[in-house]
Amino acid sequence: MSGTNTTMTAGKRTASAIVGVLLGVAVVGAVGFTLHSASADPQKKLYATKDSATISVDGKSYPKAAVTLGVYPDRQTAIDHGSTANNKKDWVQYGPSTHIVLPAHTYVTMTIHVYDSGEKLNNPYFGRVVGTVGGTMNVDGQDVTSIPADQVQHTFTLHGLPTTSQDPLYVNVPLLRVSTNEKGDFLPTTDAGTKLQGHTVTFSFITGGKGEYVWNCEYPCGDGTYQGFGAVMGSYGYMSGKVSVA
Numbered sequence: 001m002s003g004t005n006t007t008m009t010a011g012k013r014t015a016s017a018i019v020g021v022l023l024g025v026a027v028v029g030a031v032g033f034t035l036h037s038a039s040a041d042p043q044k045k046l047y048a049t050k051d052s053a054t055i056s057v058d059g060k061s062y063p064k065a066a067v068t069l070g071v072y073p074d075r076q077t078a079i080d081h082g083s084t085a086n087n088k089k090d091w092v093q094y095g096p097s098t099h100i101v102l103p104a105h106t107y108v109t110m111t112i113h114v115y116d117s118g119e120k121l122n123n124p125y126f127g128r129v130v131g132t133v134g135g136t137m138n139v140d141g142q143d144v145t146s147i148p149a150d151q152v153q154h155t156f157t158l159h160g161l162p163t164t165s166q167d168p169l170y171v172n173v174p175l176l177r178v179s180t181n182e183k184g185d186f187l188p189t190t191d192a193g194t195k196l197q198g199h200t201v202t203f204s205f206i207t208g209g210k211g212e213y214v215w216n217c218e219y220p221c222g223d224g225t226y227q228g229f230g231a232v233m234g235s236y237g238y239m240s241g242k243v244s245v246a
Ligand SMILES: [Cu+2]
Pocket: 153, 154, 155, 217, 218, 219, 220, 221, 239
């Protein structure tokens, strides 16, 4: 073996070192970009609208904010009711976004227009209203504290992450189903707010400090993979989402 043939000049050594470093930077960059896009939120954030009014609850004054959502049996119904943001799959879905941003230490009023039918909750607990101001929700103008397990179409169940030190926040609201005939066609409702096609559900809760929370539906509305918790129930952005308190 000839020593001269295998010895790089100093200049070549420097050049290959630089190429090596650049390659390393490129690889790290590419991996970082891929991870970032994989974890990026596919939905535009839906910001609650702040109100100039305040409200007093248990002797304490809170600023007010409001946010409106819809629950639709399929993509076309979502579009028909002006919810275009979501969703590639023709599944039951919340809209216009499943990532909601709420102000901290605020009395938040959420309105959900709901258009789906349902069968039966597998856990009647989720038929109860929990965590709202007064322990009630308003359905088509009437205050109620629960819904029978066989009258629920989906739930809005908001909770914290197990590992955080942020303020607790928990809300469970069952959503009244729309009745159907024997063929499965939707029957008209009495709720003008949904053009007689659904129900209007309104409830309020008070946010704590800043934090990241999640919500999901607890009605088994997915496919049979996990006894109703497959498909749509296991996919982000249809029956689940985030709540950022900012
Ligand atoms: Cu659901």
